[in-house]
Amino acid sequence: xxxxxxxxxxxxxxxxxCDRKLDAESTxxxxxxxxxxxxxxxxxxxxxxxxxxxDAWESAPVTQDFDRRLYRRIDRETSWWHLLMRPFRPVLVxxxxxxxAAACLLVMAGVLLERPAGAPPAAPRPQSAQVEAFEADxxxxxxxxxxxxxxxxxxxxxxxxxxxx
Amino acid sequence: xxxxxxxxxxxAIAALDYDAELMLRxxxxxxxxxxLLLEKHRSPVVHFLYRMVQNHAVAEELAQxxxxxxxxxxxxYEPTAKFTTWLFRIATHLALNSLRDGKNERLQExxxxxxxxxxxxxxxxxxxxxxxxxVYQVRLDEVRQAVAALPEKQRAAVLMHKYEEMEYSQIARVxxxxxxxxxxxxxxxxxxxxxRLAHMA
Numbered sequence: 336x337x338x339x340x341x342x343x344x345x346x347x348x349x350x351x352x353c354d355r356k357l358d359a360e361s362t363x364x365x366x367x368x369x370x371x372x373x374x375x376x377x378x379x380x381x382x383x384x385x386x387x388x389x390d391a392w393e394s395a396p397v398t399q400d401f402d403r404r405l406y407r408r409i410d411r412e413t414s415w416w417h418l419l420m421r422p423f424r425p426v427l428v429x430x431x432x433x434x435x436a437a438a439c440l441l442v443m444a445g446v447l448l449e450r451p452a453g454a455p456p457a458a459p460r461p462q463s464a465q466v467e468a469f470e471a472d473x474x475x476x477x478x479x480x481x482x483x484x485x486x487x488x489x490x491x492x493x494x495x496x497x498x499x500x
Numbered sequence: 501x502x503x504x505x506x507x508x509x510x511x512a513i514a515a516l517d518y519d520a521e522l523m524l525r526x527x528x529x530x531x532x533x534x535x536l537l538l539e540k541h542r543s544p545v546v547h548f549l550y551r552m553v554q555n556h557a558v559a560e561e562l563a564q565x566x567x568x569x570x571x572x573x574x575x576x577y578e579p580t581a582k583f584t585t586w587l588f589r590i591a592t593h594l595a596l597n598s599l600r601d602g603k604n605e606r607l608q609e610x611x612x613x614x615x616x617x618x619x620x621x622x623x624x625x626x627x628x629x630x631x632x633x634x635v636y637q638v639r640l641d642e643v644r645q646a647v648a649a650l651p652e653k654q655r656a657a658v659l660m661h662k663y664e665e666m667e668y669s670q671i672a673r674v675x676x677x678x679x680x681x682x683x684x685x686x687x688x689x690x691x692x693x694x695x696r697l698a699h700m701a
Binding site for chain 1: 538542543546547550551556560563564567568571572636639640642643644646647658662663668683686687690693694697698699700
């Protein structure tokens with residue numbers, strides 16, 4: 336057999352052997368190997384010493400009021416929640432879903448009604464006022480121009496006759 | 501919280517794991533099943549936490565938090581892994597957080613104060629001599645200090661392997677690492693412990 340101590344992966348064989356968790360066949364093979372392998376023997380005796388030392392380390396028993404303290408904490412949490420929910424409980428139990436649905440619909444309706452039908456008119460920008468003022472001037476200029484043209488057109492036939500003459 | 505996987509797998513685990521079945525009953529509102537879980541796992545959880553933080557009062561406080569979290573999570577519980585995997589994952593997480601929070605201040609205090617927490621060990625002689633008691637105490641302190649000196653994850657792996665007799669695969673799931681990583685953690689941890697404790701044979 337290949338020495339288990341040579342590869343870390345196989346060292347678990349030795350750990351299992353020391354913990355008496357190895358099957359009979361593997362145990363027999365390993366024990367034959369250990370007869371000739373001092374390193375594996377040393378590993379096994381060292382590991383057994385570790386486990387014996389760890390076995391000696393006992394934990395203190397759990398205190399008697401452990402459960403009482405735990406249940407008190409649980410009760411405190413649950414009673415806090417129950418107190419908070421108590422006024423709503425009968426209604427929530429019997430009609431929770433319809434009420435939740437109705438509340439959702441109300442909220443949605445409220446949101447929709449709050450919004451005006453058309454988009455709000457944009458505040459007139461100063462530029463548009465200028466444009467409007469500019470357009471009024473243009474109208475005045477246009478009217479002046481038309482008046483001048485009218486006068487000009489009255490004069491033109493005479494001028495034309497003069498030129499023919 | 502247990503990781504969620506397919507429901508049929510959860511069902512299979514529940515069928516194999518009586519604890520998971522109990523927890524599903526707790527989820528349905530059966531308080532008595534929570535009592536059964538507490539009765540079964542109270543001592544292993546407290547002892548694991550005690551050996552992790554090496555202070556009995558802190559260990560019990562953390563264990564209370566573990567079971568409180570279990571109870572709080574009942575409504576969302578899904579049996580996606582063994583119940584003990586989930587339980588020890590919570591316990592390990594709390595222990596590691598506790599160690600990181602107050603490691604430096606409490607370490608010496610733990611090692612100094614803890615002797616009073618220990619039960620009187622039964623030695624073969626019904627009335628151990630003062631000398632025997634002292635020898636035992638010295639050996640015990642050596643063991644505790646050797647374990648306390650291990651890096652946190654190695655310590656958790658050793659405690660789960662040695663005292664809870666967990667398989668590598670389960671330790672891997674508790675510590676959220678691969679099985680080979682657990683083997684490596686254990687190998688290095690036992691190597692360190694052999695170097696420190698082999699003379700006690």
